[in-house]
Amino acid sequence: MKKGQRVVPFISLDPRNVEGSWQQYVCVKEELVWAIPDSISDEAAAQFVINPWTLYGMLTDLKVPKGEYLLQTAAGSVLGRQVIQLAKHWGIKTINVVRRGEQKEELKALGADEVICTNEVEEEDVATRVKEITGGKLAYGAIDPVAGTLTKQVVASVRDGGQVFVFGMLGGSDITVGVGDLFRGVRLTGWNLYHAMTSAERRKVFTNGVSKLMEAKIIVPLMGETYDLADFQLAIKKSTEVAGGGKVLLSS
Numbered sequence: 329m330k331k332g333q334r335v336v337p338f339i340s341l342d343p344r345n346v347e348g349s350w351q352q353y354v355c356v357k358e359e360l361v362w363a364i365p366d367s368i369s370d371e372a373a374a375q376f377v378i379n380p381w382t383l384y385g386m387l388t389d390l391k392v393p394k395g396e397y398l399l400q401t402a403a404g405s406v407l408g409r410q411v412i413q414l415a416k417h418w419g420i421k422t423i424n425v426v427r428r429g430e431q432k433e434e435l436k437a438l439g440a441d442e443v444i445c446t447n448e449v450e451e452e453d454v455a456t457r458v459k460e461i462t463g464g465k466l467a468y469g470a471i472d473p474v475a476g477t478l479t480k481q482v483v484a485s486v487r488d489g490g491q492v493f494v495f496g497m498l499g500g501s502d503i504t505v506g507v508g509d510l511f512r513g514v515r516l517t518g519w520n521l522y523h524a525m526t527s528a529e530r531r532k533v534f535t536n537g538v539s540k541l542m543e544a545k546i547i548v549p550l551m552g553e554t555y556d557l558a559d560f561q562l563a564i565k566k567s568t569e570v571a572g573g574g575k576v577l578l579s580s
Contacts, residue, residue, distance in 0.1 A: 334364040336376050338531070340522065359528060362535050367543045375549035375575055378521065379407040380538045383414060383471075383547075385524050386493050390469040394419035397462055399454075399470035399485055401478055402498060403443070404431040406550045406575055411471070412438045417546045423458055423467060423485075425478075446478075454478075458485035466490070471519075476500035479516070480509075488512045493519035550574035 338360040403424030416439035423442045432443040466487040476499025541547040552574035555563035567576040
């Protein structure tokens with residue numbers, strides 16, 4: 329590392345740091361710092377870790393074969409859109425669950441194979457639609473940031489012996505699941521980025537893999553509005569809006 333070099337510090341992985349990333353200065357072990365290539369912008373680098381690493385890790389761990397279906401919920405999110413991008417690059421078909429009907433065409437334009445809408449107007453049944461789309465085979469695996477009652481439909485949509493990763497709680501901290509699906513051998517597991525990144529060797533694999541995908545514009549962060557650091561309160565308000573668009577950037 330050289331003085332003045334642009335870097336991304338993996339602050340949350342350093343147990344000495346308990347104040348988070350909203351600091352003017354921070355001390356981090358060199359092994360927890362990544363030098364940003366000139367080909368990656370500040371805006372993209374600001375989104376380098378959480379979403380790209382999470383989807384890269386989950387898709388790597390699921391090992392969905394080319395041509396098979398991956399099911400995901402909250403597909404209209406920034407992470408969900410990047411899942412579509414990476415899955416398409418790896419030859420994986422995606423079935424994407426959303427709440428807003430207008431997102432269907434947006435996601436298909438990104439490369440989504442199928443989009444299911446579960447709002448009060450369309451009310452598509454996820455398990456029924458997945459069965460129709462896959463010709464009865466069901467999805468090879470699934471990722472779910474929603475949890476709550478939706479997880480029951482997700483688990484029911486995965487083939488015997490399949491894997492479901494839950495990595496969020498948008499629908500609540502409890503999960504509903506059908507016992508019959510557990511008898512089918514469907515595995516329901518929590519996936520956590522922090523625990524996945526404790527290995528220095530795995531961090532190296534993820535850093536190299538994600539940086540190449542971002543440089544090649546395969547994983548493209550969804551940019552939102554930029555705010556001066558002094559306007560952080562406005563930035564926070566914007567970031568909490570429903571369907572607020574891309575990620576808000578604080579700059580100084």
